[in-house]
Amino acid sequence: MAVERTLSIIKPDATERNLTGKINSYIEAAGLRIIAQKRIRLTRDQAEAFYGVHKERSFFGELVDFMVSGPVVVQLLEGENGIAAYREVMGATNPANADAGTIRKDFAIDVQNNSVHGSDAPETAAVEASFFFSEIEIVG
Numbered sequence: 001m002a003v004e005r006t007l008s009i010i011k012p013d014a015t016e017r018n019l020t021g022k023i024n025s026y027i028e029a030a031g032l033r034i035i036a037q038k039r040i041r042l043t044r045d046q047a048e049a050f051y052g053v054h055k056e057r058s059f060f061g062e063l064v065d066f067m068v069s070g071p072v073v074v075q076l077l078e079g080e081n082g083i084a085a086y087r088e089v090m091g092a093t094n095p096a097n098a099d100a101g102t103i104r105k106d107f108a109i110d111v112q113n114n115s116v117h118g119s120d121a122p123e124t125a126a127v128e129a130s131f132f133f134s135e136i137e138i139v140g
C-alpha cells in the first residue's frame with residue numbers, strides 16, 4: 001500500500017450544523033492526517049468548475065446551488081491507501097445506503113446534502129488538491 005493524498009470537502013449542510021470537528025474526528029480515527037485545511041465560501045464559478053464532470057447530470061444546477069449556499073471546509077488528507085480509506089469512512093453517496101459508522105450514515109441528510117466530498121482516484125485527487133491548495137499551504 002502506498003501513502004496517498006486525497007481532497008476532502010466538508011459541505012455546507014455539515015458546516016451549517018457545526019459538524020466540522022465531529023467529521024474531523026472520524027477522519028483522524030480512520031488513520032488519515034489533515035495536512036492542509038481552510039474554511040472558504042465557494043464562488044459559483046469554482047463550484048461549477050469543481051463539479052464540471054457532472055454538468056450534464058439532472059442534479060447539476062441544484063448541486064452548484066447547494067455548494068455555494070454556505071461555507072465549506074476544504075482539506076487535504078494523507079494516509080496509507082488514503083483515497084480508498086477516506087471513501088470507506090465517508091460511506092455511500094446516498095446516506096440511506098451507507099454502512100454503519102460512516103460519516104454519511106451518521107451525519108448526512110440525503111443524497112445531495114451528504115456532508116462530505118472525497119476524491120475518487122489518484123488523478124482526480126491531484127487535480128482537486130491543486131484546485132484549492134498551493135504547496136506552501138500543505139504541511140505533511
Ligand code: ADP
Pocket residue numbers: 059063092093111112113114116117118120
Ligand atoms: P460522490 O460524492 O459519492 O463521489 P458523485 O460523484 O456521484 O458522488 O456525486 C457528486 C455529488 O453530487 C454527491 O456527493 C451529491 O452531493 C450530489 N449528487 C449525487 N447524486 C445526486 C442525486 N441523485 N441527486 C442530487 N444530488 C446528487
